[in-house]
Amino acid sequence: MAAITSRNFTERSIERLSRVSALRVIEPEIDLVGELGEGRLIADELISVAGIDVELTDEQRAHLSREEVAAIADEGTRFEAVLTAGSALQMSKAPDLTDPRITYLLHELGEETRHSRLFIGLLASIGTSTRNPFERGLLGYVKHRVVRDLILGRPLLMDVLVLAGEEIPDLIQKRMAEHPGTDPYLAEVNRYHRQEEARHLAFARTMLPELLAAAPRRERFLVRHVAPLLIEIMFDSLVHPHVYRSVGLPGWRTWWAVKRSPQRLALRHEATAPVLAAVTAAGTFGRHTRPTRRWRVLVGVPR
Numbered sequence: 343m344a345a346i347t348s349r350n351f352t353e354r355s356i357e358r359l360s361r362v363s364a365l366r367v368i369e370p371e372i373d374l375v376g377e378l379g380e381g382r383l384i385a386d387e388l389i390s391v392a393g394i395d396v397e398l399t400d401e402q403r404a405h406l407s408r409e410e411v412a413a414i415a416d417e418g419t420r421f422e423a424v425l426t427a428g429s430a431l432q433m434s435k436a437p438d439l440t441d442p443r444i445t446y447l448l449h450e451l452g453e454e455t456r457h458s459r460l461f462i463g464l465l466a467s468i469g470t471s472t473r474n475p476f477e478r479g480l481l482g483y484v485k486h487r488v489v490r491d492l493i494l495g496r497p498l499l500m501d502v503l504v505l506a507g508e509e510i511p512d513l514i515q516k517r518m519a520e521h522p523g524t525d526p527y528l529a530e531v532n533r534y535h536r537q538e539e540a541r542h543l544a545f546a547r548t549m550l551p552e553l554l555a556a557a558p559r560r561e562r563f564l565v566r567h568v569a570p571l572l573i574e575i576m577f578d579s580l581v582h583p584h585v586y587r588s589v590g591l592p593g594w595r596t597w598w599a600v601k602r603s604p605q606r607l608a609l610r611h612e613a614t615a616p617v618l619a620a621v622t623a624a625g626t627f628g629r630h631t632r633p634t635r636r637w638r639v640l641v642g643v644p645r
Contacts, residue, residue, distance in 0.1 A: 363449035385523030611642035
């Protein structure tokens, strides 16, 4: 009886999320009319090189701010494509298409496609020509093989990565939206995106205990030991090395310096702590087992 009650509570929660999504349909081309301004898009303290020793003119910092916003929008759109593929695969295997979980997934996919259209609009407005090395050559090949062979088709691992893929940009966008130095239209876009992603986060957290209980041992192992490494890569890939090359900085050297800077590490720790809290609350590490070393490194938990 307890399991049935828990399942019914989960379904009622998901049905509420579906109702809210149905009542709050926001079309970006209609409801978010506006455009990015010229020059700087975010303040210096929000740029990834804040806190490391680089010499840049005001013009270079303005250009870097635009390139970083474009890189984040590009990576966010690609992540949402992976989410769409994983969700569609889950739906194709669902034993019961009338399940409330499937209905909400369809709401979420509709919202994600609208987000992607909005992000692509930002990319077109910025007009960046910087090419992401993580999407090309050997690095691109490895990335796409990991997505195809390791992530897609594993609902528990996918859910954990979705949590990370929502929590990380949520914190970044929160800081942008609240900072007075952020371009007004970009701040509005960030507020809109965070509002809808809050429901996606609630859904992913709600599903986590169910998926954990149903997952095979190998997939639970991946969540304990491999997921935090994938999340770290996800975080570090938001701003790729060629962004720094666009303003005359050494690309890979600057990328490594940013990756290790105290400010960037603090941002990663704060953004990923809610993910660890969710997987721990779901019982991922067992009743008496602390998080694995990789998770502790990800969120900066002292040894």
